[in-house]
Amino acid sequence: KEFAEVSIKDIDQVAKSSFPPCMRHLFEKLREDHHLKHGGRMQLGLFLKGVGLKLDDALAFWKAEFSQKVGAERFDKEYAYSIRHNYGREGKRTDYTPYSCQKIISSTPGVGDHHGCPYRHFSEENLRAALGRMGVNSGALENVMDKVQNRHYQLACTLTFESIHGSSHDAGINHPNQYFSDSQKIFKS
Ligand code: SF4
Numbered sequence: 001k002e003f004a005e006v007s008i009k010d011i012d013q014v015a016k017s018s019f020p021p022c023m024r025h026l027f028e029k030l031r032e033d034h035h036l037k038h039g040g041r042m043q044l045g046l047f048l049k050g051v052g053l054k055l056d057d058a059l060a061f062w063k064a065e066f067s068q069k070v071g072a073e074r075f076d077k078e079y080a081y082s083i084r085h086n087y088g089r090e091g092k093r094t095d096y097t098p099y100s101c102q103k104i105i106s107s108t109p110g111v112g113d114h115h116g117c118p119y120r121h122f123s124e125e126n127l128r129a130a131l132g133r134m135g136v137n138s139g140a141l142e143n144v145m146d147k148v149q150n151r152h153y154q155l156a157c158t159l160t161f162e163s164i165h166g167s168s169h170d171a172g173i174n175h176p177n178q179y180f181s182d183s184q185k186i187f188k189s
Helices: 008-018 021-033 038-051 055-070 072-086 101-105 124-134 138-149 153-165 176-188
Strands: none
Touching: 008 021, 008 055, 008 176, 021 038, 021 055, 021 124, 021 176, 038 055, 038 072, 038 176, 055 072, 101 153, 124 138, 124 153, 138 153, 153 176
């Protein structure tokens, strides 16, 4: 991996500075509700694995939230398995890869789900609010919304990245983990 490991103590800070909108939303919802449905757990869980969160840290991270909602015992019984599974420690021991933008954009979140791509799945009002909170200025916001209207979601995400980081991103965003590592490169350079 070209980027360093992320540990639990840094996670809130890097979520704020370097998570793309899809993962920021899941992260904030998890902190708020102490729960995510299956689709959200997969999308965020594999992304966190991709940013370098180790299995033990991942278990501690999810447990700290879920046990506030369902209790520690139920977490260990019902949820810990699938986290170990994502890390290839259970079942067929496949090392699952984090989802690409294309996969996330074509997902179909239902009621109560928080996975998916905000550019594709949020209402215009919610999207504007989320991007405003991320620090996208009003001029850039109109360009982003224009891309969204034309269904160019990854271009919308690229413009968001450029606005927040004050730096061009010529390759374009095609993977949430690429968004993360390119962001970290800028902040750490
Ligand atoms: Fe996430 Fe990709 Fe959508 Fe950006 S374009 S919010 S990285 S799924």
